[in-house]
Amino acid sequence: MADDNALTFYFDFVSPYAYLAWKQIQNVAARHRRTLIVKPILFAALLNHHGQKGPAEIPAKRIYTFKNVIRMAHFSGLSITPPAAHPFNPLLALRASSVPMAESARLALIDAIFDVTWQGAKIDGSRDVTDPKTIAALATNVGLDGAKVLEAASSQEMKDRVRIETENAIAQGAFGVPTMIADGELFWGADSIPHLEAYLRGEDPANRERLNMFTEIPVGATRQRSPS
Amino acid sequence: MADDNALTFYFDFVSPYAYLAWKQIQNVAARHRRTLIVKPILFAALLNHHGQKGPAEIPAKRIYTFKNVIRMAHFSGLSITPPAAHPFNPLLALRASSVPMAESARLALIDAIFDVTWQGAKIDGSRDVTDPKTIAALATNVGLDGAKVLEAASSQEMKDRVRIETENAIAQGAFGVPTMIADGELFWGADSIPHLEAYLRGEDPANRERLNMFTEIPVGATRQRSPS
Numbered sequence: 250m251a252d253d254n255a256l257t258f259y260f261d262f263v264s265p266y267a268y269l270a271w272k273q274i275q276n277v278a279a280r281h282r283r284t285l286i287v288k289p290i291l292f293a294a295l296l297n298h299h300g301q302k303g304p305a306e307i308p309a310k311r312i313y314t315f316k317n318v319i320r321m322a323h324f325s326g327l328s329i330t331p332p333a334a335h336p337f338n339p340l341l342a343l344r345a346s347s348v349p350m351a352e353s354a355r356l357a358l359i360d361a362i363f364d365v366t367w368q369g370a371k372i373d374g375s376r377d378v379t380d381p382k383t384i385a386a387l388a389t390n391v392g393l394d395g396a397k398v399l400e401a402a403s404s405q406e407m408k409d410r411v412r413i414e415t416e417n418a419i420a421q422g423a424f425g426v427p428t429m430i431a432d433g434e435l436f437w438g439a440d441s442i443p444h445l446e447a448y449l450r451g452e453d454p455a456n457r458e459r460l461n462m463f464t465e466i467p468v469g470a471t472r473q474r475s476p477s
Numbered sequence: 478m479a480d481d482n483a484l485t486f487y488f489d490f491v492s493p494y495a496y497l498a499w500k501q502i503q504n505v506a507a508r509h510r511r512t513l514i515v516k517p518i519l520f521a522a523l524l525n526h527h528g529q530k531g532p533a534e535i536p537a538k539r540i541y542t543f544k545n546v547i548r549m550a551h552f553s554g555l556s557i558t559p560p561a562a563h564p565f566n567p568l569l570a571l572r573a574s575s576v577p578m579a580e581s582a583r584l585a586l587i588d589a590i591f592d593v594t595w596q597g598a599k600i601d602g603s604r605d606v607t608d609p610k611t612i613a614a615l616a617t618n619v620g621l622d623g624a625k626v627l628e629a630a631s632s633q634e635m636k637d638r639v640r641i642e643t644e645n646a647i648a649q650g651a652f653g654v655p656t657m658i659a660d661g662e663l664f665w666g667a668d669s670i671p672h673l674e675a676y677l678r679g680e681d682p683a684n685r686e687r688l689n690m691f692t693e694i695p696v697g698a699t700r701q702r703s704p705s
Binding site: 315338 | 524530672675
């Protein structure tokens with residue numbers, strides 16, 4: 250049964266903005282008495298769907314993105330450290346986070362994977378979340394059976410689950426990560442958390458009437474490939 | 478002679494984020510005793526250069542962008558109203574803003590064009606900044622010779638100037654608007670203004686040492702077009 254009081258958090262470990270939002274979202278859900286639903290999805294598939302480039306795929310933007318997350322982390326009081334490599338293939342970590350388990354264990358596992366990726370934490374000396382041994386050790390460390398989590402993460406069912414949740418996110422209008430959805434209202438990016446909280450307080454200034462003013466205007470020009 | 482104390486503001490009237498930044502940047506420059514240098518550039522050419530889509534070109538993102546700017550304006554205490562059409566062709570407005578004139582007149586003209594575009598202001602009943610009559614009237618209204626500004630805006634020299642300044646922005650690493658540059662340090666987006674101000678106070682947490690940690694890591698994966 251759908252939870253009418255849900256706050257859904259779509260994320261990919263590859264995104265430093267997802268990390269910054271992750272470190273705040275459990276408190277946001279608690280403050281507003283929302284049930285946090287976490288959904289690991291593949292950011293690259295969102296980019297493919299929308300024909301868009303990710304911030305790490307435009308050289309000038311890649312450097313700026315790193316500076317921006319250092320600054321955002323600093324002013325949010327969060328620590329951030331680069332992963333062992335970036336971008337990296339997040340599929341194993343996403344699938345492991347999707348394996349059926351108690352929600353408290355899932356939150357702990359996701360937190361542990363984020364900490365190894367973006368906070369400099371190590372497990373058995375490793376910071377490589379693309380390595381099955383690292384994922385198994387992290388699962389064991391939060392009280393799960395690491396070998397079983399790893400086996401389940403490699404199943405077709407978990408491959409399908411990440412793909413289906415990614416498609417669900419796209420169907421709900423997601424075009425990036427993190428995406429947070431409450432009552433069908435979508436918020437994108439770590440910097441949208443204050444807007445999400447205003448919405449959850451019933452104080453969203455982007456109400457239907459205001460929005461219609463913007464969505465009802467015509468498109469006046471489309472981009473030409475070679476502007477004069 | 479280059480102004481070592483400059484704060485350069487690259488913008489395009491088509492961007493609501495450029496409008497939100499514009500309404501703050503003169504105060505930022507004054508607070509930090511920087512000389513504000515304004516540079517009208519063509520956002521579409523930045524997108525073309527980087528092979529990127531603009532927020533208005535991804536349907537789900539277009540709606541979200543409008544909501545986001547309503548929220549950002551609200552929480553910044555700024556009013557925002559949609560333009561007559563969007564996107565629109567900004568070239569005439571950009572070229573008119575590039576015509577040689579006193580800098581005080583230029584700031585007033587840019588402010589007037591932004592107000593007609595994003596604040597609901599009208600001049601002679603018009604809100605259409607793609608209309609030469611509107612641009613001429615706005616120029617006249619800020620004390621310029623409207624007919625002369627319009628004539629100069631249509632010259633090859635002004636076409637070249639906007640193109641060259643756009644190329645200059647790209648050469649300095651710009652990939653979007655607004656882009657603000659101080660001492661070669663680039664800040665992108667209205668939401669980066671607090672980061673810009675931290676930099677101008679000498680308190681940028683993204684110092685060289687921190688940044689090198691991020692830029693020296695290897696690329697671990699590149700996106701495939703059809704992730705499994």
